[in-house]
Amino acid sequence: MTDLKTEIQEIIEETKEVSELFYQQKDSEGYGKLSLVIDKISGIIEKLFLSKVQSGVPDFDQRKLLETLGEAMKAMADRDSVLLGDILQYDLLEQFVQIHDQL
Amino acid sequence: MSFFDKNLAALQTTNAELAGLLGRESQKSRTDSIFFGDLRFEEASLVENATSKDNHFVLTATIENVVHRFNSAYRPLSEAETWAGQYEWKNSKIVASVFGLGNGYCVRELLKSQKNTDTILIFEPSQNIFRFVMEHYDLSDILAHKSVHITVLSLNLAQYFEQLGRHVHWSNAECQLIGEHPQYGKAFPKAKELFYSIIRKNNTRVYTDRNTEIYFGKIMVDNTIKNMKFIKNSMSLERLHGKLQEDIPAIIVSAGPSLDKNIDKLQAAKNKALIIATDSAVPALLRHSIIPDFAVSIDAEKSLHCFAAPESRKIPLLCEIQSTHGIIKEQTGKLIYLHCHPYFTRLYEQLGEQIPTFSVGGSVATAAFSICEYLDIKKIALIGQDLSYKDGSSHVGGEVHTILGEEGGQCELEGYYGGMVKSRHDWQGYLAWFEEEILKIQNRILVVNATEGGAKIHGAHQMPLQNFIDEYCKTQTGITELLDSFQMNWDSNKRELLIRYLSTGLKELEKLASESDKTRILCTMVIDEYDKTKSISEAMIAKRKEVESYNKKVNGMSVYSLVDACIREVTVSWLQDVNLYKEDKKEEFMQFFRSAKEIHTAICETADKLYPLLKEVYQWYLE
Numbered sequence: 001m002t003d004l005k006t007e008i009q010e011i012i013e014e015t016k017e018v019s020e021l022f023y024q025q026k027d028s029e030g031y032g033k034l035s036l037v038i039d040k041i042s043g044i045i046e047k048l049f050l051s052k053v054q055s056g057v058p059d060f061d062q063r064k065l066l067e068t069l070g071e072a073m074k075a076m077a078d079r080d081s082v083l084l085g086d087i088l089q090y091d092l093l094e095q096f097v098q099i100h101d102q103l
Numbered sequence: 104m105s106f107f108d109k110n111l112a113a114l115q116t117t118n119a120e121l122a123g124l125l126g127r128e129s130q131k132s133r134t135d136s137i138f139f140g141d142l143r144f145e146e147a148s149l150v151e152n153a154t155s156k157d158n159h160f161v162l163t164a165t166i167e168n169v170v171h172r173f174n175s176a177y178r179p180l181s182e183a184e185t186w187a188g189q190y191e192w193k194n195s196k197i198v199a200s201v202f203g204l205g206n207g208y209c210v211r212e213l214l215k216s217q218k219n220t221d222t223i224l225i226f227e228p229s230q231n232i233f234r235f236v237m238e239h240y241d242l243s244d245i246l247a248h249k250s251v252h253i254t255v256l257s258l259n260l261a262q263y264f265e266q267l268g269r270h271v272h273w274s275n276a277e278c279q280l281i282g283e284h285p286q287y288g289k290a291f292p293k294a295k296e297l298f299y300s301i302i303r304k305n306n307t308r309v310y311t312d313r314n315t316e317i318y319f320g321k322i323m324v325d326n327t328i329k330n331m332k333f334i335k336n337s338m339s340l341e342r343l344h345g346k347l348q349e350d351i352p353a354i355i356v357s358a359g360p361s362l363d364k365n366i367d368k369l370q371a372a373k374n375k376a377l378i379i380a381t382d383s384a385v386p387a388l389l390r391h392s393i394i395p396d397f398a399v400s401i402d403a404e405k406s407l408h409c410f411a412a413p414e415s416r417k418i419p420l421l422c423e424i425q426s427t428h429g430i431i432k433e434q435t436g437k438l439i440y441l442h443c444h445p446y447f448t449r450l451y452e453q454l455g456e457q458i459p460t461f462s463v464g465g466s467v468a469t470a471a472f473s474i475c476e477y478l479d480i481k482k483i484a485l486i487g488q489d490l491s492y493k494d495g496s497s498h499v500g501g502e503v504h505t506i507l508g509e510e511g512g513q514c515e516l517e518g519y520y521g522g523m524v525k526s527r528h529d530w531q532g533y534l535a536w537f538e539e540e541i542l543k544i545q546n547r548i549l550v551v552n553a554t555e556g557g558a559k560i561h562g563a564h565q566m567p568l569q570n571f572i573d574e575y576c577k578t579q580t581g582i583t584e585l586l587d588s589f590q591m592n593w594d595s596n597k598r599e600l601l602i603r604y605l606s607t608g609l610k611e612l613e614k615l616a617s618e619s620d621k622t623r624i625l626c627t628m629v630i631d632e633y634d635k636t637k638s639i640s641e642a643m644i645a646k647r648k649e650v651e652s653y654n655k656k657v658n659g660m661s662v663y664s665l666v667d668a669c670i671r672e673v674t675v676s677w678l679q680d681v682n683l684y685k686e687d688k689k690e691e692f693m694q695f696f697r698s699a700k701e702i703h704t705a706i707c708e709t710a711d712k713l714y715p716l717l718k719e720v721y722q723w724y725l726e
Contacts, residue, residue: 023175023185025283082285086177090156 004047005103011040012096015088022085030081034088041069048099058102060095068092106241113243117251124258125237142542142561144228144256144294150235155179160240162206164232164290171290173205180208186285187212193684194278197221198270202298203284203291204233204253207242213282217250222270225253226263228287228294233258256294261543267305268462273313273675275682276306304535311465311532313675320668323403323425327444327665328716330424330431332723334447335593335601337438340421341457342589343478347582352376352482352575353475354553354568356395357468358383359489361556362499365568366487369393375576376484379474380418381467382409382430384487387499389415396582397421399471400430401441401463410434419586421474423463437586441474445664450604454597464536466529472540475548482549484571488537489557490530491516516558519565524558538562598724605721608662612717615657615666615710619703622653626700633693647692650699657706665713670705677702 014037021030045065051057068091075084115122147164155161155176162173175182186209190199199217204210204227213223227233233255236242245251254263271279281302288295354369354376356362362384369378370393380388380395382405388395389412398418400409405427410416419437422430424444431438443451443458451458461477463470468488475483487499497504506512512528526534541550541562552563553571593601629643657663667674677698685691 020185023182023285024189025186025285025288026189079289080172082172082175082182085182086175090177 004044004051005100007040007044007047008096008100008103011037011044012093012100014040015093015096019085019089019093022081022088025081027081030085031076034076034084058099060099060102065092065095068095105238107238110237110240110242110246113247114253116247117249118246118253118259118262120262121253121255121259124255125234144297145291146257147229147231147290150229150232152239160206162232162236164229164235166229166290169290171286173203173284173286173290174208175285182285183208183212186282187216190216190280190282191684192216192218192221194275195220195682195684196270196275197278197280197682198267198275199223199280199282200267200298200302201225201282201284202295203227203287204236204245205284205287206236206240207245209284210245210251214245214248214251219250221250222266223248223251224263224266224270225251226256226294226298227253228256228291228298230255230257256297263301264305264539264543267301268308271305271309273309274678276309277680278682279306301539304539307532308465313671315465316668316671317675319403320671323444324665324668324713325716326403326428326431327425327446328713328720329428330426331605331720333431333434333438334424335598336591337440338589338591339443339451339456339458340439340441340474340477341459343439343585344459345479346585347377347478347480348578348580350481351578351580352484352571353478353480354378354484354486354571355468355471355475355488356380356384356388357471357485357487357489358387358499359487359491359554359557360493360496360499360501361489361554362387362487363501364555365553366391366393366499368568368572369486371569372572372576374579374582376572377475377480377580377582379421379471381471381487383467383498383504385409385415385418386412394418396580397439399467399474400426401467401470402427405430407433421471437589437591441470446608446661449661450601453600453604464533464540466533466536469533469536469540472537476540476544481547482551482571482575484551484553484566484568484575485537485560485563486553486555486568488552488554488560490534490560491518491524491526491558493556519552519554519557519559526558530558534558534560602721602724604661605717605724608665608717609714609721611660611662612666612710612714615660615662616707616714618653619657619706619710622650623700623703623707625650626696626703629696630693630700633696637689639689639692643692647695650696654699662713662717666706666709669709669713670702673701673705 014033018030018034018037021033048058049062068087072084072087072092075087111122111125145166147166149165151163153161153163155174155178157178159179161176161179164171190213199213199221201210201223204225210223210225217223252266254260354372356378358381366387372378378395379397379399382398382400385398386409395418399421401423403425407429410430410433416433417436419439420434421439421441423441441459441463459477461473463473472483496502506529509527514526514528514531515523516526516531516534518524538561545562550563551566551571552560553566553568555567625646629646
């Protein structure tokens with residue numbers, strides 16, 4: 001659980017960095033770091049589902065998380081880096097912070 | 104009071120020209136493209152406000168059928184703060200160029216960090232966006248800010264060039280910040296390209312000017328002092344300003360290889376257009392029995408063959424006091440100065456005369472063009488302005504003149520008739536100058552490239568010289584009579600003032616030689632003390648104030664501009680990072696003394712060298 005919490009904390013920090021890069025119009029750097037964060041997020045989601053099934057913790061809305069990730073992907077496809085920054089900073093991070101606080 | 108009125112009143116205090124244009128240009132605001140000759144830039148067709156999740160305005164605009172959002176849809180103020188936070192303001196005299204004003208949120212964040220010595224130049228590509236935000240947002244704090252200047256592409260583009268030219272110098276070029284408002288780069292790609300191009304070219308100009316000053320500094324000063332003997336038989340170009348007949352055209356004759364093609368047609372334009380020849384073009388014109396109305400010569404080291412023929416020396420000469428001495432001293436016709444060397448600025452102020460201030464652009468042809476602009480000439484034709492080779496030759500008559508670094512500076516440019524033509528780096532630079540200048544003035548001056556060959560100059564209309572002459576050269580210029588009406592010789596009062604001025608210059612040189620030597624010694628003592636103690640004492644701080652105070656006095660001396668030009672190589676090497684922030688404050692403190700020591704050593708040596716030269720001129724006037 002501690003490892004999961006640490007991983008979530010890293011994702012939170014790195015997501016903040018990525019959204020800051022997008023707000024600063026540093027899109028190349030942003031997308032570069034984003035691909036690494038996405039890999040981590042993909043990995044952590046499986047662990048979160050497993051943990052929830054096994055122990056009921058953390059309690060989070062899977063559908064909402066996946067929807068948020070879907071919106072982020074759409075913003076990426078539209079190359080709307082500011083919207084992507086917004087989704088990461090305000091929608092995705094909010095959910096990960098809630099998850100982190102439960103662990 | 105509406106937002107627009109409040110904003111306009113604020114803008115009036117800092118940029119009356121733009122404020123005036125906003126009123127006059129309202130009919131043009133509904134186009135969806137901006138055209139400058141054959142160049143097209145994007146314009147927003149529908150500008151609106153949306154609302155963010157935290158209830159602030161979000162600016163949106165449709166550009167080429169795509170809707171762009173220029174603020175965060177969630178928290179635009181927080182986004183603006185993060186965007187502005189990437190820029191560091193530690194250096195001094197920062198010039199921040201920003202692509203896009205948007206609704207002002209981002210610029211307002213920048214203003215929180217900028218210092219009084221910093222400048223923010225905003226380049227707004229869309230007139231429609233600018234009008235919209237003027238109507239829907241209170242921007243008065245930004246518009247009235249003394250450190251902020253706004254350019255709107257289709258309204259006051261020329262001002263952006265002027266502002267960059269005014270604020271960016273080689274000593275603070277490294278301190279520039281360049282930013283793009285969120286999403287503006289994607290929405291306005293062509294305008295963005297122009298924005299960066301202007302900055303790049305300005306930087307090139309700044310460093311080229313610096314290198315020119317270093318390379319030619321001493322010879323320019325040598326020419327200036329020697330040419331002082333002829334100042335009493337000269338006049339300033341300012342005396343011609345506003346005196347020319349309205350609507351007379353000008354033909355600038357350069358010495359490119361295509362001049363062979365149409366030089367003879369100039370006879371038909373004689374007395375019906377001002378024929379202004381670059382120095383290199385004078386021999387070719389005389390061979391074809393064409394006497395230009397003016398010749399222009401600005402180089403400090405020009406070959407004398409341009410004026411070898413006695414009749415060439417009778418042509419009224421537009422030049423600078425630092426132009427080639429060998430040419431100035433042989434001149435028998437009118438001598439008309441474009442500018443004066445900074446040494447003479449105070450003299451002319453005392454004489455009550457105004458000296459024009461404009462950029463000559465780096466070549467004699469660009470200088471001729473600037474002269475035409477200054478004289479309010481509304482139709483300018485360029486001939487012989489190839490800016491390229493033709494069948495291996497660089498100049499008229501099949502001549503080949505090479506320059507330093509020619510081999511390595513070869514390039515290709517778009518041709519007058521299409522395709523590509525072979526060129527070189529200096530011509531490429533002059534081409535960029537012409538194209539930018541035409542962009543600035545295209546609303547008020549018709550520029551025709553009648554070279555009928557060479558490189559294409561974007562923005563200039565292409566037309567055979569004969570057509571230009573038939574269409575525009577119809578009335579007598581009266582230029583000869585006008586020039587004859589000017590008194591050239593200085594009266595005794597002016598001569599007396601000049602003699603006193605030269606006398607003051609000599610005293611200043613004596614003072615510089617002795618006081619700078621003392622300052623050099625003082626700096627050496629401080630450096631030696633620091634090398635031993637590695638600490639900065641109160642005494643050292645006091646000595647720094649002493650040196651700063653002396654530096655201020657030196658800068659205020661009339662003769663210092665002559666000395667400064669001679670020691671430019673020394674000053675550049677020390678001063679080019681003077682505005683950069685340094686972490687190590689001790690090192691920064693000692694850097695001051697090291698640079699002062701070297702500079703004052705150079706000042707002593709130069710003052711000693713210039714003294715006998717200036718004395719010779721002074722005594723010549725006394726006799």
